[in-house]
Amino acid sequence: MTDVLRINDLVVEYTTQRGVARAVDRVILSLPENRTLGLAGESGCGKSTLGRAIMQLVPYPGRIVSGEITLNIDHDQVWKKGTIPKGDVPILDMTEDQMRSLRGSEIAYIFQDPMTSLNPMLSIGKHFVQMQQAHNPDIEEAEAIERATEVLEALGILAERVNDYPHQFSGGMRQRVMIGLGLVLRPRLLISDEPTTSLDVIVEAQILEEIQELKDMFNLTMILITHNLGVLAQTADDVAIMYAGRMAEIDTTETLFDNPQHPYTQALLQCVPDVTKPEKQLAWIPGAPPDLVDPPMGCMYHPRCPFAMDICKAEQPSLLESDTGGLVACHLYGRK
Numbered sequence: 200m201t202d203v204l205r206i207n208d209l210v211v212e213y214t215t216q217r218g219v220a221r222a223v224d225r226v227i228l229s230l231p232e233n234r235t236l237g238l239a240g241e242s243g244c245g246k247s248t249l250g251r252a253i254m255q256l257v258p259y260p261g262r263i264v265s266g267e268i269t270l271n272i273d274h275d276q277v278w279k280k281g282t283i284p285k286g287d288v289p290i291l292d293m294t295e296d297q298m299r300s301l302r303g304s305e306i307a308y309i310f311q312d313p314m315t316s317l318n319p320m321l322s323i324g325k326h327f328v329q330m331q332q333a334h335n336p337d338i339e340e341a342e343a344i345e346r347a348t349e350v351l352e353a354l355g356i357l358a359e360r361v362n363d364y365p366h367q368f369s370g371g372m373r374q375r376v377m378i379g380l381g382l383v384l385r386p387r388l389l390i391s392d393e394p395t396t397s398l399d400v401i402v403e404a405q406i407l408e409e410i411q412e413l414k415d416m417f418n419l420t421m422i423l424i425t426h427n428l429g430v431l432a433q434t435a436d437d438v439a440i441m442y443a444g445r446m447a448e449i450d451t452t453e454t455l456f457d458n459p460q461h462p463y464t465q466a467l468l469q470c471v472p473d474v475t476k477p478e479k480q481l482a483w484i485p486g487a488p489p490d491l492v493d494p495p496m497g498c499m500y501h502p503r504c505p506f507a508m509d510i511c512k513a514e515q516p517s518l519l520e521s522d523t524g525g526l527v528a529c530h531l532y533g534r535k
């Protein structure tokens with residue numbers, strides 16, 4: 200199966216007044232076609248920075264320091280000064296103009312907050328027209344609207360609502376519009392960053408179901424960024440757990456939930472409420488994520504880990520194959 204995305208040794212840093220914080224630290228990842236990868240971890244673990252790095256949209260004062268990101272595209276991508284041939288595209292070698300042509304048409308990103316991502320002065324239809332004309336200035340407005348209504352109807356939004364403005368939509372509907380904008384150019388890879396965080400549980404469940412249907416309909420490969428492991432249990436084929444900018448564990452969703460290897464994954468899963476055991480007290484992970492400007496030596500998780508050994512305080516564990524066939528970065532495992 201073709202890998203739509205491969206990331207090798209990616210490092211992203213933010214320069215702060217206190218020093219340099221390494222938000223993504225030598226991340227390695229591959230994402231086969233048509234699979235959904237869930238990216239999870241506590242706030243500040245680097246998952247959104249990783250998502251933005253794939254788009255080359257790391258906000259200032261962040262910067263991609265080193266590494267490789269390869270996106271596979273299945274048709275030639277025409278941009279204003281030439282063509283990006285189909286096949287593996289080294290994202291970090293692309294110019295800003297080339298990236299502009301890839302964003303939306305090959306990789307789309309759905310941001311967390313639909314209200315701040317939509318322009319209150321523009322009708323929903325106008326958003327879709329602008330998005331399509333930015334990639335294809337020759338497309339007629341009528342054709343762009345027709346494509347928009349096709350996508351919106353797949354998301355349960357009536358065609359006549361293209362003339363409405365963002366404030367006339369509920370939070371769930373606005374998020375559906377954002378998903379529609381992400382899909383209208385038929386990207387190969389969709390990165391969805393906490394798509395249901397601000398929604399109530401009923402709308403959240405509906406939107407997650409719709410995302411699954413759209414994934415099949417549009418033949419998508421997806422990265423779903425969330426701190427909600429329950430969401431990933433329902434939607435992801437594979438899960439990657441990040442801690443302090445590093446990959447802690449990657450495995451299939453089923454294996455990771457049934458047989459987590461990394462102590463941090465185990466602790467995260469213990470914090471998920473179990474509706475079948477309402478009497479069970481909720482667990483928590485003692486301590487706090489490390490200060491990335493002044494991180495601890497060795498395994499970043501060692502100050503919080505109940506299994507920490509001497510080696511954990513001195514040596515960073517590498518991401519190696521685990522007994523379950525996944526990958527884990529922990530001195531307890533991966534010594535095959």
Ligand code: SF4
Nearest residue numbers: 498501504511529530
């Ligand atoms: Fe815990 Fe050591 Fe594994 Fe880190 S490497 S998770 S400290 S056992």
